[in-house]
Amino acid sequence: MSSKEVARKRFIDVFDELVEELKEILVSYKMPQEAIDWFVKNLNYNTPGGKLNRGLSVVDTFAILNNRTADKLSDEEYKKVAILGWCIELLQAYFLVADDMMDQSKTRRGQKCWYLVEGVGNIAINDSFMLEGAIYMILKKHFKKDSYYVDLLDLFHEVTFQTELGQLLDLVTADEEYVDLSKFSLDKHSFIVIFKTAYYSFYLPVALAMYMSGISSESDLKQVKDILIPLGEYFQIQDDYLDCFGTPEQIGKIGTDIKDNKCSWVINQALLKATPEQREILDNNYGKKDDKSEETVKQLFKEMNIEQIYNDYEESIVEKLRKQIDQIDESNGLKKDVLTAFLNKVYKRSK
Numbered sequence: 507m508s509s510k511e512v513a514r515k516r517f518i519d520v521f522d523e524l525v526e527e528l529k530e531i532l533v534s535y536k537m538p539q540e541a542i543d544w545f546v547k548n549l550n551y552n553t554p555g556g557k558l559n560r561g562l563s564v565v566d567t568f569a570i571l572n573n574r575t576a577d578k579l580s581d582e583e584y585k586k587v588a589i590l591g592w593c594i595e596l597l598q599a600y601f602l603v604a605d606d607m608m609d610q611s612k613t614r615r616g617q618k619c620w621y622l623v624e625g626v627g628n629i630a631i632n633d634s635f636m637l638e639g640a641i642y643m644i645l646k647k648h649f650k651k652d653s654y655y656v657d658l659l660d661l662f663h664e665v666t667f668q669t670e671l672g673q674l675l676d677l678v679t680a681d682e683e684y685v686d687l688s689k690f691s692l693d694k695h696s697f698i699v700i701f702k703t704a705y706y707s708f709y710l711p712v713a714l715a716m717y718m719s720g721i722s723s724e725s726d727l728k729q730v731k732d733i734l735i736p737l738g739e740y741f742q743i744q745d746d747y748l749d750c751f752g753t754p755e756q757i758g759k760i761g762t763d764i765k766d767n768k769c770s771w772v773i774n775q776a777l778l779k780a781t782p783e784q785r786e787i788l789d790n791n792y793g794k795k796d797d798k799s800e801e802t803v804k805q806l807f808k809e810m811n812i813e814q815i816y817n818d819y820e821e822s823i824v825e826k827l828r829k830q831i832d833q834i835d836e837s838n839g840l841k842k843d844v845l846t847a848f849l850n851k852v853y854k855r856s857k
Contacts, residue, residue: 513576517562518554520588521595525549527647528640548633549640551623552599553592555615559851560598560711561591567715570843589648590714593641593662597706600637601669603630608677609766638666654717661713665705672702679769685793687777687785690769696739698769703745704738712844721839733830733845740823741852746770747816750807764800767793775815776807784810824853 507515525546532542568587569576579587605611606619607630613619621630641662649655676698679689712730716722749761750772763770773792780788787806791799831845 509577513562513565514558516584517558517565517588517591520585521554521592523585524589524592524644528643531643545633545636548620548636551617552603552620552633552637553595555617556598558591558595560707561588561595563711563848564588564591564594564715566847567712567844568718570841570847571715571719571721571839586648587715587718589644590658590718591711593644594706594710594714596637596641596644597662597666597710600634600641601673601706603634603637605673607631608673609762610682611762613760654722657717657722658714661710661717665710668701668705669703672698672700676702676769680767680793682767682793685767685789687773687789687792690774690777692771692774692778695769695771695774699739699742699771700735703742704735707741708734708738708848712848715844716840719839723838725835726838726840729834729840730845733827733834734848736823737827737845737848737852740820740827743771743816743819744852744855746772747812750804751813764792764803765795772807772812772816775812776810779810820854824849 528549529542529546532545565576565579565584565587568583569579572579576584602614603620606614607621611619612622620626620633621628626633642659645655645658645662649658652658675694679694679698709731712734713727716726716730746763746768749763749768749770752761762768763772773788776788777785784806787802791802794800827845827849831842831849834840834842834845836842
């Protein structure tokens, strides 16, 4: 086993314990067995798949802040910080189960979306609520006696609301029934990706590890937020780019942004430089559900040299973020390495 596989296994072992704990809560409520089995299946199907980057980032960040590697954390410390990581993975699962229904997506992480699993259907709406509710049952059990318990609750509630605001703007901007490219703009795209992705995927893991490490001043939280939010925006722009230019094998799903009329970075760049003829092609083909229209749009993106625009953007944002990281004040225990680790994970990724 590689060290990465060992780390992943240790992390997943904590999830298995949490599933048992959640099961015990349902048993204590005298919940019928069929409902308990359903909830366990929901937890196992939707939470531990994927790369687990957000959850593992909490562990890695905590280790860096405490001058150790993750494998040198005591069992007690490791379990506690891994639980915070799993709370983010549960939050992610909650968003994805609902998001897949809203987008009518077919696959997620190489398997059928939960609502398409036989017998699930609209029950997935309630299942998504239960994934979110599980976060707060877990936090109560493991952190209620800690001085930063309210900070954790506050952070999860705020970041959840921010993510939902991003999703709202995404949905009203990219109506699948009525395609209107004049609704799109880079400013809207920026708001959507910052609120829908950057807060919970980048800021939340680091802030949780900081609270557990006793680094919680407003100035330190602001320092990391000022780097992690633009980094999260870069990550999502990269995601938009890969959705269009990556292969399903690379990205673990079939890219649907063009057919779904998404207000993605790629279409916004195309709209900025489109000639009247090119704009007409986009108006006639973007957001259409058929393969031919999608291929026409992809071809146009290639002709417009969107790939080069993306490569130039990537180099400039990474240079800017590296300079910002260099200026971090480490006097209260914050470490530049935390932010460098995040940047290195994102830079030039292909999936």
